[in-house]
Amino acid sequence: KAGVTQTPRYLIKTRGQQVTLSCSPISGHRSVSWYQQTPGQGLQFLFEYFSETQRNKGNFPGRFSGRQFSNSRSEMNVSTLELGDSALYLCASSPRVGGNTEAFFGQGTRLTVV
């Protein structure tokens, strides 16, 4: 079974631009979550989607948005990029919701804002 696939793996953008990251979950998984990982802040939760609905949202500005499609694939968008948005963005999928369900992570997208 294929794992979680994130594209692209690496991305360089200029301050002020916008970016869209893509995540394809494991087949059959309907829950997709996004995390931002930086050396200073660690792993921070962005949002979670289940069946095309956002279930949870972290403490990030409105420039960060996401969506989930009917095939469970998810995208996240960051508008008006800032230097501080440089990070590893991780997507994780789970077969169901519920606290006892582990997350399966993709390899991440490394975003560099210059």
Next chain:
Amino acid sequence: AQSVTQLGSHVSVSEGALVLLRCNYSSSVPPYLFWYVQYPNQGLQLLLKYTSAATLVKGINGFEAEFKKSETSFHLTKPSAHMSDAAEYFCAVSLSTNAGKSTFGDGTTLTVKP
């Protein structure tokens, strides 16, 4: 609300020595607890999880962790370190209804010396 504290951002052990990575949690309700490992430029991989069954949980690669409610701890151990164990380790907590919204600790980087 929940939180996780990992004591020691860096731990160094000799090959063959005991590995002990510390994790303390705070949760207003019974938590679900996870340990993940991350290798450079990779996503996170689940090592083990506690979901209110046995308090001693065995995971992959010879790791295990013990849930101690009285100490609010979930420390990760391995009897004999191997060079391939060198990585960053994250403890995470989630609540019963929010699998996708895990709260992660800051991580502990494990170095294994030959």
